Amino acid sequence: ALQSYRAGDYQQAFTRFRELSQANLIHQRMTASLLMAGKSLYHLGQYSEALSFLDRLIQTFPMSQYVDDAYYARAQCEYRLKQNLQALKNLLWILENSPNKPLVDKSIHFARFLMRKEFSLSQLRKIPSLAKGENSLALITIELARKEYLQGSPSRAVSLLNEFKNKYPNSSWIYQIDQLENDLKKYKKRPVRIGVLLPVTGLYAEEGKGILRGIKFAQMASKNNSSAPILLKFQDSQSNMIKAVKAVKYFASEGGVSAIIGELESQITAGVGALASIFNIPLLAPAATENELTSVGDLVFQLNSDLERKGAAIAEYAINKLGLRTFATLAPADDYGLEITASFTSKIDELGGRIIAQSWYYGETQDFAAQFKAIREAAFHYDSTDVEHILKIAEEQGKDMDELDIPVESIDAIFLPIYTEDIKYVAPQLALYNIRAQILGGEYWDNLEVLKRPQIARYVNGVIFVSDYFPDENNRTFRNFRTEFRIKMGKTPERWEVFGYDAFQVLHKVISEGATTPEEIAKKLNSLENFHGLKGKITLKGSNRVNREVNFLQFINDRIIKLEE
Structure with missing residues (x-):
């Protein structure tokens, strides 16, 4: 059996060792057979089955010379089964009980690997309760102090080491403890590591590059006026969920990051946000707007408002600031249109307004005749007083009137959260169907180049819309930012660069206030309010x-201006 095992024929070795271990009479080779049967199964990848043989050895023959090896083999199997905590318990048992120094040294190496690679800082902080003696507590203390140090808490690391020294002043581990403590005392302000996860290749590469440029520029600017240096660790998500998930795992296991900025798309952001929360790493989403995104994890922070907030905000503004009371809506029948319109109409109802008509369109529609006819019909059904008056005057004057000559004036505003x-298709047709209402819109109206086109501008002058982004040309801070950005980055900053710049500045603010660990950063972010970013205010x-x-914005006379809230 042993010869088969040494030759790598683990199936044959297991068969022979199992026969020896199942003998009716206990014999001197039974314990060795149980151990080797378990180790043979381990090599065959049958980890759960291997545990049954190892457990039988430990429980039936606790005084056997092979028990220590059985505990180590158990740890190997449990690691393969992703039962890392149980694996660590077995290794710590060896530290406290085994006289076999080579095995103890091997167990220390394995335990260190587990604590460094498989346990987050918050998880590792719970591990000292597993220690059953001086040796296991020493190893845990050293690894916990090391991780505290790496994640920006040197004072906490020193405190842990001193606690152990006070408890075990004559420990054989004191030399290692002192060595680590001396390293920590030489500590110079260690950079806080921030993971950046963006697509710089793939479908949204240009947008991702823009955000990354904004982050890098903000980092350069912070170096001159910061006592809290920040080190960026970048991973390209390639606009791919699998790549993004692997990147977060890297940040958690090897990157040692205290926070992550990313991703670009809402769906990928949701996936990596949930995973980052499991690893206890806060994630800042610089561009995502989808509803309920932060519900995937307690450490996901969304720097743009979601569609629910945008729809409700423009509704509140229309009623409370503009004094409007009757509304119609026209929106794409996709997730974006459905979600923002549902929020808008719900808030209008809540505030006592009236939704007179709702219309939808599908795909790349260019002809909106059916939708606007339905809105006109609903408006006249709601209030035909003006129609009767206009027809009476026309009759008295002997004029023939076309149906579209009669304006719709019973609708105060029409909400158009369109792309x-x-x-260019909706605006002229809205005018053609003579619907004289204040136009309200979502963030996709925020495009001055499009709105200024002569064939569009005359139809949409005065439109009011919500947006996460407003580059205030009259603000000296923004003008200085734009000038410096052009000089250092060789490009004029646009929306995506500003999103990246603000995301970094939010983290820089909380880190400058003393938050360096993931837990401390998350706590600060949860209390963030009235942060003045370049794109607008941020309150979490x-x-x-x-x-x-x-931001409540208005296009008027070929300019986009910000309205008072």
Whole structure:
């Protein structure tokens, strides 16, 4: 049996060792056979089955000379089964009980590997309770102090080491403890590591590169006026969920990051946000807007407002600031259109307004005749007083009136959360169907180049819309930023660069206030309010970690201006 095992024929070795271990009479080779049967199964990848033989050895023959080896083999199997905590317990048992120095040294090496690679800082902080004696507590203390140090808490690391020294002043581990403590005392301000996860290849490469440029520029600017240096660790998500998930695992296991900025798309952001929360790493989403994104994990922070907030905000503004009371909506029948319109209409109902008509369109529609006819019909059904008056005057004057000559004036505002590419079709048809209402919109109206086109501008002058982004040309801070960015980065900053710049500046603020560990950064982010970013204000406090601030903008006379809230 042993010869088969040494030759690598583990199936044959297991068969022979199992026969020896199942003898009716206990014999001197039974314990060795149980151990070797378990080790043969380990090599065959049958980890759960191997544990049954190893457990039988430990429980039936606790005084056997092979028990220590059985505990080590158990740890190997449990590691393969991803039962890392149980594996660590077995290794710590060896440290406290085994006289076999080579095995103890091997167990220390294995335990260190587990604590460094498989346990987050918050998980490792719970491990000291597993220690059953001086040796296991020493190893845990050293590894915990090391991880505290690496994640930016040197004072906490020194405190842990001193606690052990006070408890075991004559320990054989004191030399190692002193060595580590001396290293920590030489500590110079260690950079806080921030993971950056963005697509710089793939479908959204240009947008990802823009955000990355903004982050890098913010980092360069912070170096001159910061006592809290920040080191960026970048991973390319390639606009791919699998690549993004692997990147977060890297950040958690090897990157030693205290926070992550990323990703770009809402769906990928949700996936990696949930995983980052499991690893206890806060994640800042610089661009995502999807509803309930932060519900995937307690450490996901959304720097743009979501669609629910945008729809409700423009509704509140229409009723409370503009004094409007009757509304119609026209939106794409996709997730974006459905979600923002549902939020808008719900808030209108809540505030006592009236939704007179709702219309939808599908795909790349260019003809909106059916939708606008339905809105006109609903408006006249709601209030035909003006129609009757207009017809009476026309009759008295002997004029023939076309149906579209009669304006719709019973609708105070029409909410058009449409895409930028649809504005050129919707705007002139809205005028054609003579619906004289204040136009309200979502963030896709925020495109001055499109709105200024002569064939569009005359139809949409005065439109009011919400946006996460407003580069205030009258603000000296923004003008200085733009000038410096052009000089250092060789490019004029646009929306994506500003999103990246603000994301870094939010983290820089909380880190400068003393937050360096993931837990400390998350705590600071949860209380963030009235942070003045270049894109607008950011408030995460009391809003389920979603920015509750929006910009109310208006296109008027070929300019986009910010309205008073």
